[in-house]
Amino acid sequence: MSDMNTDFFQRKLAEFKASQGKLKAATEMSTNSLHASYEISLLVAKAKKPYSVAEELILPAAVKLAERMADKKAADAIKTVPLSNDTVCRRIDEMAGDIVEQVVDKLKQAGSFAIQLDESTDVSGQAQLTAFVRFKDENDIGEHILFCRPLPGKTTGEDIFNLTDTFFTEHSLDWKCCSHICTDGAASMTGQHRGLLSRIRRVNPDIETMHCIIHREALTF
Template sequence: MVNLVLGGDSEKKIQQISLSDNTVSRRIEEMSIDIKEQVIRAIKDAGLFALPLDESTDVSSYSQLLVFTRYVHEGKFKGEFLFCQPLETTIKGEDIMKGVTNYFSELGLAWKNVCAVCTDGAPAMLGSKSGFVSRVKEIAPEVAVTHCMIHRQALASRTLPRELQAILDNAIKIVNYVKSMPVNTRLFKQLCKGFDSEHQPLLFYTKVRWLSKGNVLNRVFELREELKMFLDMQDKEPFFSMIHFGNHV
């Protein structure tokens, strides 16, 4: 950038200026504060805003309150991450309410401007007497409450009919067979490349990221011909036939 604006000589001079860790840290912090101020200003200009929020436990077993926001900016819906705050003791509705209220007070946001709240089905969120939503309703009775769509679909996906569960289990076995060994991964990639397939790698399924369930099945279906040929070459074709694509997909 300096080279384009000021020329090569200025670029060399800039490169000779060393930045300490404190300087880099300070500039990152200043940029973070600036972004935060822009988001808060846009929320206030919008008038009404929604609060999707969730409580999640991190890898260190600490409970983190994650709060997002949605609002209208220049005629378009915008979604932004608002803040993250650790819940150091209990994880109750009053703890969540206190954390959000303190944040609002610090930045000059008002509960009367909250038009909707979206949470999961945890008791701390939806408890009828002391849940977070109940406490919000006491302050803002008109607020709309919705249950997170992703959580609802995740709950629905936990129980599958026996035949569909068998298909998923067998598809995961096939994916693991191909991807668990580097040589199989490389051979399958070359096979897909030789057939000009739309995709080359398969996708892993993990329970932590439940949306991967559908993505894995879609990818296996899209590469079903390549997989059939590859497993036939590996003398594993009966392994593939257990999925029965023609009957269930």
């Protein structure tokens, strides 16, 4: 009876260890698939390709390569990488959000920063506001795009300020820390009463302003 009990428990222990091994392997595969999903989504974003290209072209091509160059097991592992259109879109949004948070953290650490705002119209006719930021990054000067957002309604100075102020509020940025701002010479930017700069001076009277040198150069030709 004692031998039977010993055999039983040893068998159960072996089954338990085997199940642990399978769980570990599945977890490692899931982690690798997740990492691969993010890496491929980043490639899609950098190449400016439609999100669907990952599922429709990249994944099938990778599976074919694995079948030819490796084995079926490798091909089956590649098939587990989530690359649907919605997944790639979500991955890119998550990475973009993470980059923004990193930049915002650096702005807060720097204590002061300068921004450049530019409004332009995309191919669909939608006005887009782009903000670039410059700041002290340890022993270097950092430059990065801060945001690019569609302008709702008109492109007045008030609209531009409200959109920028909303971003500042969302990320707990203080206008007092914005030491300089650079814009073009459009009335919506520089208008004395309703322009963006006059609106910003209400919240930060000490801000320094300048007309974009590149824009001024373009006006001379």
